[in-house]
Amino acid sequence: MIPLAEPVLDGNEREYLLECLESGYLSSVGPLVERFEREFARAVGSAHAVACGSGTAALHVALRLAGAGPGKLVAVSDLTFIASANAVTYTGADILLVDSESATWNMNTQLLYEEVVRRAKRGERIPDVIEIVHVLGHPAQMEPLLALREEFGIPIVEDAAESLGASWLEGPLAGRQVGSAGEFGCFSFNGNKIITTGGGGMITTDDADRAAAARHLTTQAKLPGPGYRHDAVGYNYRLNSLAAAVGLAQLERLSNRVAAKRAIAARYDKLLTGLPVSPAPSTTWARPTYWLYSVLLDEQADGDHFVESLSGREVQARRVWPPLHVQAPYVGCARLGGDVADHIYRRGLSLPSSAGLSLSQQQLTADALVASISDAGLKR
Numbered sequence: 070m071i072p073l074a075e076p077v078l079d080g081n082e083r084e085y086l087l088e089c090l091e092s093g094y095l096s097s098v099g100p101l102v103e104r105f106e107r108e109f110a111r112a113v114g115s116a117h118a119v120a121c122g123s124g125t126a127a128l129h130v131a132l133r134l135a136g137a138g139p140g141k142l143v144a145v146s147d148l149t150f151i152a153s154a155n156a157v158t159y160t161g162a163d164i165l166l167v168d169s170e171s172a173t174w175n176m177n178t179q180l181l182y183e184e185v186v187r188r189a190k191r192g193e194r195i196p197d198v199i200e201i202v203h204v205l206g207h208p209a210q211m212e213p214l215l216a217l218r219e220e221f222g223i224p225i226v227e228d229a230a231e232s233l234g235a236s237w238l239e240g241p242l243a244g245r246q247v248g249s250a251g252e253f254g255c256f257s258f259n260g261n262k263i264i265t266t267g268g269g270g271m272i273t274t275d276d277a278d279r280a281a282a283a284r285h286l287t288t289q290a291k292l293p294g295p296g297y298r299h300d301a302v303g304y305n306y307r308l309n310s311l312a313a314a315v316g317l318a319q320l321e322r323l324s325n326r327v328a329a330k331r332a333i334a335a336r337y338d339k340l341l342t343g344l345p346v347s348p349a350p351s352t353t354w355a356r357p358t359y360w361l362y363s364v365l366l367d368e369q370a371d372g373d374h375f376v377e378s379l380s381g382r383e384v385q386a387r388r389v390w391p392p393l394h395v396q397a398p399y400v401g402c403a404r405l406g407g408d409v410a411d412h413i414y415r416r417g418l419s420l421p422s423s424a425g426l427s428l429s430q431q432q433l434t435a436d437a438l439v440a441s442i443s444d445a446g447l448k449r
């Protein structure tokens with residue numbers, strides 16, 4: 070089976086893990102976690118980074134520090150992995166789901182901007198925090214959010230879990246990477262993400278006080294000093310040193326991974342020319358990483374049929390997530406927009422995108438897709 074996304078462990082993972090074991094520092098105390106944080110912050114272009122046990126934990130802490138909590142409202146992308154919304158719910162805040170835009174599949178931030186301006190004029194409730202997800206490796210359109218921050222003081226938390234290494238090419242954020250634009254950026258090192266620690270996450274921020282507050286909350290809000298004194302309800306959310314050892318080795322190979330994903334995307338773009346599928350989103354104003362190369366199938370296509378048919382040909386494909394508004398815990402949430410996210414869900418299909426995907430595996434995938442299209446009786 071050609072896997073959808075599997076890790077590549079071809080760097081110093083073994084060496085750093087052995088160093089870690091020999092040092093005896095296995096917990097989050099010790100030099101490796103701090104080193105991973107320093108090098109990660111540098112890689113993303115943020116001043117500070119705080120390592121967490123998961124991407125979801127990173128989001129939870131960042132959202133809480135950005136002001137999410139009971140009685141607050143957080144605007145969230147409708148089309149995303151459910152962890153984006155769960156982290157908001159952990160804080161006790163309410164959710165406003167915002168529909169996608171078709172160009173990038175990310176939140177339609179212009180729609181959100183117009184709605185907030187309209188609500189503010191009428192004295193209606195506006196979001197207290199915006200959680201913007203950069204889905205599948207493509208940066209979101211940020212100008213409207215920067216304007217909302219400027220005009221209404223609404224902080225931005227970036228869920229960059231899927232988009233480490235992606236950047237903007239134009240506008241006020243030109244040259245900047247995802248995770249460095251908001252008050253906080255959040256990343257995941259789950260097994261299928263662009264770099265992995267087995268499980269883990271990171272919070273990035275340019276603000277030293279915010280970084281200190283995040284570190285404090287992820288370590289049970291324990292005050293410095295010898296006694297067990299805590300000034301808030303914190304969490305046991307720190308990354309351990311074994312994971313950081315793997316993370317350091319993975320990070321050293323990040324530019325290689327990103328280059329591999331972009332090369333895979335360029336080849337898919339070519340291989341799929343002439344087929345009744347739209348290539349993965351790409352724009353002139355951003356440099357995506359194509360974490361999962363995802364296409365839109367023809368209107369008539371049945372996504373489940375394609376997943377099954379490709380699986381029968383030894384290719385692991387996956388539909389994109391159902392939008393949050395159809396997920397049981399979020400069915401009743403307030404919503405903004407139309408049916409763009411539904412549309413992407415109905416037709417979206419992620420193809421094998423491991424950085425280690427070989428040319429022949431990619432050719433096999435394209436051949437399998439052609440055969441599945443012909444099985445489905447779709448026109449070429």
Ligand SMILES: *Cc1c(COP(=O)(O)O)cnc(C)c1O
Nearest residue numbers: 123124125150152153230257259
């Ligand atoms: C993977 C992912 C997360 C959660 O990260 P974990 O490390 O699995 O907790 C959050 N948001 C998005 C968009 C993700 O893809």
